[in-house]
Amino acid sequence: MPLLQLEGVSKKFGQVVVAEEITFQLDQGAAVGIVGPNGAGKTSLFGMISGDIRQDSGRILFEDQSVGSMTAAVRCRMGMGRTYQVPHPFERMTVFENALLAAQQGAQAHGQKSYDLAFAALERTGLAELANRPAGSLGLLHRKRLEMARALATGPKLLLLDEIAGGLTDPEVNELIVIIRGLRDDGIAVLWIEHVVRALLSTVDRLLCLASGRLVADGPPSEVLASEEVRKVYLGGKIINEAAI
Amino acid sequence: MTPVDSHGLISIRRSTHSPVITMVGAAVLVGLLSAAPWIVSQSLASILMNFFILVIMATMWNLLAGYAGMVSIGQQAFVGLGAYATLYLAIKGMNPFVTIPLAAAACGIIALPITYLLFRLRGGYFSIATWVIADTAMLIIGTIALLGGGTGHLVPGLSNLSPTALTDAEYLATWIVALLVVAGTYFLLRSRVGLVLASLRDNEVAARSAGVRVTSARRMVFVIAAAGCGAAGAVLAISQPFVQPGNEFNLQWSAEMLFVSMIGGLGTIEGPILGSIVFFVLQQSLQQQGAWYLIIFGALAMAVAIWQPRGLWGAFRDRFHMELMPVGHWVRETKRPK
Structure with a gap:
């Protein structure tokens, strides 16, 4: 049974097409990267996968259950953890409380169990030392880690990482890669949007390429990056844009 | 996931400092305020009563706006409905003091269906709609002849007490309601729900994706705030004791809740209480100054909004790192992780 299935998912904002007939599936424990131009x-x-926005048409299944009309909170409780490109920390709460909320709500843990789950997520992401710091005082690297810690504390089967490496230095990216590979090795499926292709290639075994809302390539990373289609839309985005005008 | 086994690695403390001092202080304060009618002048006791009513309302408004992000300018709907629930039950022969919890419950029950209408709206539209609901409630109540229509009605059943005993009873009722509301809010914010409310306060999008059922949490807060304002309305009705639509459903109640919560500090328990203290101190000292009284209030609100957006309590806490009513979770590692 695939963990996540998308069947013909489409979405428009006014005239802007953001998704057109997107279909793919993700197996349990798979690590898949998503690339594509801005x-x-x-x-x-x-x-659409996590439930922040609703698709216009098509179906989204998580563990064979249609989740397309469920709220983000319900999908999170089913096992989808997500991080945001621009971190969204609970600034006036401590780092620990950020993870604790996720453990108590997302993973529905109680009492000492929720404390342990939250703290384990902080240890996993290297934030244990900062547990009592207000989240608002963190710098970018730690905010990105906190995004991951919070997603992790919800006890996910699928982790949606949105440009978690963006804006970080090379050594910082390397630290994150180690963490993400550890999660993958523990059997958590990872779906990872990233512009830092180097980071992706070290971790994923499959790559999807999106352009103008369409899925233009899907396969092993080396094949996807070598394909004519991807080179055109992803690396030569300017030419396409000029052609369109 | 298979987390690192950290079972028993950590313990959680709920406050950064020993709670003993705070608890002793709280006990002394509760004792003093409970005995106030017998130790302070009658005029001061009556000021304290109005102060308690404002604390109740502001604490509720802070839950709504400071935590759940619902800027209501129509809380006077529930102040009014609470007052009229007490009036109605008293007319039906019930002891007015017994009606207080019933008025609160009635307001909570009325608020629930209203959320299904209101929650379709966001931001400014939500605020305007709360005001419309308050005015609608006022107009409907004003048509009911049994409740005195537009001219109002005296709460019956209070004249069998002697004037002093009545004042004392009114004081105690108001004080007990305020104590219950503040203590209840404190325990609510210390619970799991408190963490949910704090997450809503800080970032609603992130709360959703961390598994928080945002709409249910907001609905619960709206109902609690309605019940609290209903209780405030009930004690207001008893203390006045003439109940009139234009007075109980006055927009000024919401303006005062907003003002004191904002200058005190939204999103903290202590903020609205501190704000209420500032409000009453200013009001008592500026009463003679006529229009200046309002001008100074307005200037203070603007100054706080510009220079101290977290309110006076926020400024105090940032400087001295202390909380009177701690609701945090502080990690203490019992065994060092490697």
Whole structure:
């Protein structure tokens, strides 16, 4: 049974097509990367999977259950954890409380169990030392880690990572890669949007390429990056734009 | 997931400092305020009563706006309905003091269906709609002849007490309601629900994706705030004791809730209480100044909004790192992780 299935998912904002007949599936424990130029509809795709925005048509199944009309909170409780490209920390709560909320609501843990789950997520992401710091005082790297810790504390089967490496230095990216590979090795499926292709290639075994809301390639990373179609839309985005005008 | 086994690695404390001092302080304060009618002048006791009513309302408004992001300017709907529930039950022969919890419950029940209408709206539209609901409630109540229509009605059943005993009873009722509301809010915010409310306060999008049922949480807050304002309306009715639509459903109640919560500090328990203290101190000292009284209030609100958006309590807390009513979770590692 695939963990996640998208069948002909489409979405428009006015005249702007952000998703057109997107179909793919993701197996349990798989690690899949998503690339594509800016405005390709990558984050919107995450929004539809996680429930922040509703698709116009098509079906989204999580563990064979149609989730297309469920709220983000319900999908989270079913096992979808997501991070945001621009971190959304609960600024006036401590780092620990950020993870604790996710453990108590997303994973529905109680009492000491919720404390342990939250703290384990902080340890996993290297934030344990900062547990009592207000989240608002964190810098970018730690905010990105906190996004991941919070997603992790919900006890996910699927982790949706949205440009988690964006804006970080190379050594910082390397630290994140180690963490993400550890999660993948523990059997958590990872769907990862990233512009830092180097980071993706070290971790994923499959790559999807989106352009103008369409899925233009899907396969092993080396094949996808080598394909003519992807080179055209992703690496030569300017030419396409000029052609369109 | 298979987390690192950290079972028993950590313990959680709910406050950064020993709670003993705070608890002793709270006990002394509760004792003093409970005995106030017998130790302070009658005029001060009556000021304290109005202060308690404002604390109740502001604490509720803070839950609504400071935590759940619902800027209501129509809370006077529930102040009014609470007052009229007390009036109605008293007319039906019930002891007015017994009606207080019933008035609160009635307002909570009325608020529930209203949320299904209101929650379709966001931001400014939500605020305007709360005001419309308050005015609608006022107009409907004003048509009911049994409740005195537009001219109002005296709450019956209070004249069998002597004037002093009545004032004392009114004081105690108001004080007990305020104590229950503040203590209840404190325990609510310390619970799992408190963490949910704090997450809504900080970032609603992130709360959703962390598994928070945002709409249910907001609905619960709206109902609680309605019940609290209903209780405030009930004690208001008893203390006045003439109940009139234009007075109980006055927009000024919401303006005062908003003002004191904002200058005190939204999203903290202590903020609205501190704000209410500031409000009453200013009001008592500026009463003689006529229009200046309002001008100074307005200037203070603007100054706080510009320079101290977290309110006076926020400024105080940031500087001294102390909380009177701690609701946080502080991690203490019992065994060092490697």
